[in-house]
Amino acid sequence: MDTKYIFITGGVVSSLGKGIISASIGKLLQARGYKITIQKFDPYINIDPGTLNPYEHGECYVTADGMETDLDLGHYERFTGIETTRNNSVTTGRIYLSVIERERRGDYLGKTIQVVPHITDEIKRRMLREGAGEAYDFVITEVGGTIGDIESAPFMEAIRQLRYQLGRNAVCVHLTYVPYLKAAGELKTKPTQHSVKELQSMGIQPDILVLRTEQHLDDNMRMKVASFCNVDLECVVQSEDLPSIYEVPVNMQRQGLDAAILRKIGIPVGETPAMKPWHTFLDKQRNATREVHVGLVGKYDLQDAYKSIRESLNLAGIYNDVKLKIHFINSEEVTKENVADKLKGMQGVVICPGFGSRGIEGKIIAAEYTRTNDIPTFGICLGMQMMVIEFARNVLCYKDANSVEMDADTKHNVIDIMEEQKSITQMGGTMRLGAYDCELVEGSRTWEAYDEEKLIRERHRHRYEFNNEYQKEYEAAGMKCVGINPDAQLVEIVEIPEKRWYIGTQFHPEYSSTVLHPHPLFMSFVKTCSE
Numbered sequence: 085m086d087t088k089y090i091f092i093t094g095g096v097v098s099s100l101g102k103g104i105i106s107a108s109i110g111k112l113l114q115a116r117g118y119k120i121t122i123q124k125f126d127p128y129i130n131i132d133p134g135t136l137n138p139y140e141h142g143e144c145y146v147t148a149d150g151m152e153t154d155l156d157l158g159h160y161e162r163f164t165g166i167e168t169t170r171n172n173s174v175t176t177g178r179i180y181l182s183v184i185e186r187e188r189r190g191d192y193l194g195k196t197i198q199v200v201p202h203i204t205d206e207i208k209r210r211m212l213r214e215g216a217g218e219a220y221d222f223v224i225t226e227v228g229g230t231i232g233d234i235e236s237a238p239f240m241e242a243i244r245q246l247r248y249q250l251g252r253n254a255v256c257v258h259l260t261y262v263p264y265l266k267a268a269g270e271l272k273t274k275p276t277q278h279s280v281k282e283l284q285s286m287g288i289q290p291d292i293l294v295l296r297t298e299q300h301l302d303d304n305m306r307m308k309v310a311s312f313c314n315v316d317l318e319c320v321v322q323s324e325d326l327p328s329i330y331e332v333p334v335n336m337q338r339q340g341l342d343a344a345i346l347r348k349i350g351i352p353v354g355e356t357p358a359m360k361p362w363h364t365f366l367d368k369q370r371n372a373t374r375e376v377h378v379g380l381v382g383k384y385d386l387q388d389a390y391k392s393i394r395e396s397l398n399l400a401g402i403y404n405d406v407k408l409k410i411h412f413i414n415s416e417e418v419t420k421e422n423v424a425d426k427l428k429g430m431q432g433v434v435i436c437p438g439f440g441s442r443g444i445e446g447k448i449i450a451a452e453y454t455r456t457n458d459i460p461t462f463g464i465c466l467g468m469q470m471m472v473i474e475f476a477r478n479v480l481c482y483k484d485a486n487s488v489e490m491d492a493d494t495k496h497n498v499i500d501i502m503e504e505q506k507s508i509t510q511m512g513g514t515m516r517l518g519a520y521d522c523e524l525v526e527g528s529r530t531w532e533a534y535d536e537e538k539l540i541r542e543r544h545r546h547r548y549e550f551n552n553e554y555q556k557e558y559e560a561a562g563m564k565c566v567g568i569n570p571d572a573q574l575v576e577i578v579e580i581p582e583k584r585w586y587i588g589t590q591f592h593p594e595y596s597s598t599v600l601h602p603h604p605l606f607m608s609f610v611k612t613c614s615e
């Protein structure tokens with residue numbers, strides 16, 4: 085079978101959940117036995133989201149091959165279980181960079197370089213995944229932003245051209261919004277009509293419309309949209325608000341979204357796959373009622389900033405048959421005086437990743453409080469580093485212990501800059517990124533959590549590391565280094581075995597937790613919190 089291409093665009097407003105719809109389509113096609121991949125094209129100029137403040141676009145997700153990407157790739161991986169790569173995340177900046185580099189090399193042989201065809205050709209090349217290696221039955225391409233944005237015009241032009249070139253092997257799905265006007269008591273389809281018109285004005289006729297709505301749309305409403313927008317009635321599906329994003333794939337399947345895609349392409353639809361494991365998961369989710377309260381100590385008061393951590397906790401909760409209640413605790417507001425109050429009622433605490441010194445003292449105070457009160461604690465990346473600093477200050481009695489990230493001249497640099505990071509001056513894409521091996525110490529709590537696995541591989545995103553010169557002192561005082569990178573001897577995991585659950589990881593386990601395979605460390609952490 086030739087590779088088929090599905091393009092997903094969005095209209096009316098942003099934040100409609102295009103990533104969730106894309107991931108759901110991926111999941112449904114996968115359930116039918118197709119090999120798929122999902123990629124995200126973002127119209128902004130940054131080369132990658134690595135240098136973006138989480139307040140701008142939420143968390144930065146990291147692929148196993150070390151690309152800093154948009155958080156939608158996290159949805160793709162959690163829904164489908166596939167591992168994405170650096171080819172799955174493309175920005176306008178990256179496109180221009182390749183074209184400009186080629187121009188500097190003289191590859192264009194004196195031609196004038198223009199948006200059309202040079203930029204659009206580069207977009208097309210990447211949309212088709214030319215030279216990216218692997219072959220797929222379906223390549224799903226989500227374009228960020230909203231139709232009509234100045235920045236997204238070249239992407240739309242590329243889709244228009246590809247559509248013509250690929251014929252039936254391409255399908256366009258457009259996601260829009262149908263607002264409910266309370267005062268009028270009515271759902272309004274006009275914004276959708278306008279959005280489709282705008283798409284048509286760029287030469288793209290959508291095949292399928294997904295309407296986001298807070299109220300159920302009846303058949304008349306769908307019929308109206310279908311006839312105004314030149315779309316078949318069966319190709320107008322609605323995406324109502326649901327209790328969980330993980331209900332979306334089955335809701336889409338019920339409405340025949342995957343079947344509509346296959347029909348458009350001309351592939352026999354066949355039986356609807358049962359998706360047993362997914363339904364088992366959803367049943368567990370619906371049945372979990374006992375609440376477990378976990379505090380997230382971090383500095384970004386924004387849901388999306390710790391997206392993968394939140395989802396990993398939720399997933400682990402569901403598999404532990406509990407309903408996880410996550411409470412954000414702003415580390416900038418945590419003091420010695422109020423920490424007991426701030427963490428009151430928490431059955432576990434996650435100390436979040438981050439960069440820079442804002443809010444770190446609050447993280448250190450929280451780590452001390454949970455350690456001395458034996459509250460299960462999970463430190464991730466900067467969170468682990470804060471656990472290490474807290475231990476140095478309060479147990480090893482190095483009052484001035486710090487990370488050289490926060491204090492370049494600290495005498496007790498228990499967290500130091502990695503050797504290979506010392507000469508780096510460029511910010512973007514230069515950290516220790518992606519998956520690295522880690523050997524677990526037999527008999528440790530972490531080793532038990534990983535089902536007695538000896539060698540694991542986890543994703544990283546950091547410049548600083550545990551300073552091995554202090555390893556002996558830490559271990560003698562009760563904090564053990566139980567995960568070591570075999571090639572560089574870097575300490576990847578610390579734990580205090582005598583505590584109920586006090587583990588810090590230099591890596592980010594949250595990036596590899598999926599719906600069908602929740603991460604073992606989150607599973608073990610939530611289990612202990614719920615006991």
Ligand code: GLN
Nearest residue numbers: 437438465466546547548
């Ligand atoms: N700022 C820390 C470092 O670079 C931790 C990074 C993180 O939490 N991802 O090492």
